[in-house]
Amino acid sequence: xxxxxxxxxxxxxxxxxxxxxxxxxxxxxxxxxxxxxxxxxxxxxxxxxxxxxxxxxxxxxxxxxxxxxxxxxxxxxxxxxxxxxxxxxxxxxxxxxxxxxxxxxxxxxxxxxxxxxxxxxxxxxxxxxxxxxxxxxxxxxxxxxxxxxxxxxxxxxxxxxxxxxxxxxxxxxxxxxxxxxxxxxxxxxxxxxxxxxxxxxxx
Numbered sequence: 001x002x003x004x005x006x007x008x009x010x011x012x013x014x015x016x017x018x019x020x021x022x023x024x025x026x027x028x029x030x031x032x033x034x035x036x037x038x039x040x041x042x043x044x045x046x047x048x049x050x051x052x053x054x055x056x057x058x059x060x061x062x063x064x065x066x067x068x069x070x071x072x073x074x075x076x077x078x079x080x081x082x083x084x085x086x087x088x089x090x091x092x093x094x095x096x097x098x099x100x101x102x103x104x105x106x107x108x109x110x111x112x113x114x115x116x117x118x119x120x121x122x123x124x125x126x127x128x129x130x131x132x133x134x135x136x137x138x139x140x141x142x143x144x145x146x147x148x149x150x151x152x153x154x155x156x157x158x159x160x161x162x163x164x165x166x167x168x169x170x171x172x173x174x175x176x177x178x179x180x181x182x183x184x185x186x187x188x189x190x191x192x193x194x195x196x197x198x199x200x201x202x203x
Contacts, residue, residue: 001074002201003120004105004193007112007172008127009165010056011137013183017127017193018107020184024194029201031073031101035108037082038066043090050089056109056164063114066106070120073100102201109165112172123196126176127183131162 008014022030040062042050054060069079080095111117112124129137135157142148148156173179180189 001100002103002122002197003070003074004103004123004125004197005111005118005121006105006107006125006127007109007169007176008180008183009129009131009134009169010109010161011134011141012127012129013137013185014107014109014127016184017125017180017186017190018105020190021105021194021197024190025103025197029102031098031104033066033069033081033098033104033106035061035066035106035111036086037084038062038108039084039091041082041084041091043088047088053089054160054164056160056169058110058113058168061108061110061114063117067114067116067120069098070104070106070117073098073104074120076100103197109169110172112175113168118175122200123178123193124176125178125180125193126173127180128173129181129183131165 006014006018018032022032038061039055040060042053065082069081072079078097078099081098083092083094083096084090085092106117106121112126118124138157138161139150139153142153143150178189178193180186180193184190
């Protein structure tokens, strides 16, 4: 089993890179584990407090569960992956059964900040994008997918997204084996990464 970690700032194009890799591989051979599924469950808090949570700090992620699940997949055991909703800022009671595959792609903004998690990756990737480009994507995504106003998106960006990016996410780039500038538009880097996966998934 090959475990690939793909990190990068919010709106950097990580998900696009992952989709393009999967399109070049057999879907039966790949499973994606989004860091977003492993945000801690905050259903015990009032909705108002949940909506103000800082999702860009490492403490927001249940890394122990994510690490446990990756280890179980490596042992050939299926897992029950959590489902997290950004609308309610809580986990669903349902889970998704994930079977082991030849390739496991772990994707998220904070995955290179945790050493135990990093040590499970066979290759570590950081998707890099200019801050203005990331903010543009974040505004569009949060309005459409998460029902937030432009004012709320910009407020959150200034209060948590930008400072957390500078404190935790961008410094984690130094752990990457491969840095992909321009995100999903960098076809050369995506082809190189895909070729690496194809050549090493059976190793």
